[in-house]
Amino acid sequence: MENLMQIFKDKNLKLTPQRYAIYKYLLSVKTHPSAEMIYNALKKSYPTMSLATVYKTLKTLNEIGLVQEINVGEDNFRYDANVNNHPHIVCLNCGKVDDIEKANFDMVKEEASKYTNYDINSYKIYFYGICPKCKKGR
Structure with a gap:
């Protein structure tokens, strides 16, 4: 700050x-x-x-x-406010969005680089599923 x-x-x-x-x-x-x-x-x-x-x-x-x-x-x-590359997971039921912490997905960036002529500067990865609270309520 x-x-x-x-x-x-x-x-x-x-x-x-x-x-x-x-x-x-x-x-x-x-x-x-x-x-x-x-x-x-x-x-x-x-x-x-x-x-x-x-x-x-x-x-x-x-x-x-x-x-x-x-x-x-x-x-x-x-x-x-966390601007570092990190994936998110979204609950399809309640819409809650969480970080997936401590996971490194740089290998996805490296893999994508193999198939393009792009210089990849950043990426965004989203996973979708049902959160534990919504699973419990089912």
Whole structure:
């Protein structure tokens, strides 16, 4: 968080209280929230912040590499402050999105490189299934 001010300064951007709050919130959760979820979580503390501000801030944070946008096939995007390459798993029942931690899928990148003439810079891998909570409820 200490470098956040410098990152914004280097990009000629202003670090507003709303931008700070949204980024801090994303760092504090692993739920991969949507813009609406973030807005609802912060609106009590920031009553003048609009949903549009949340969307604009997420776009900015994504563009400067502080968050990643996750498209798991829903009508909206989810956001993750962990910008390292890592796979996600999505519950087809409740829509929960989790990280698959400690798994290394760089071999997929290397394998894909064998079959293309591309220089692969990054990748996103999504798995879909039923989470333990939903399995238990069946």
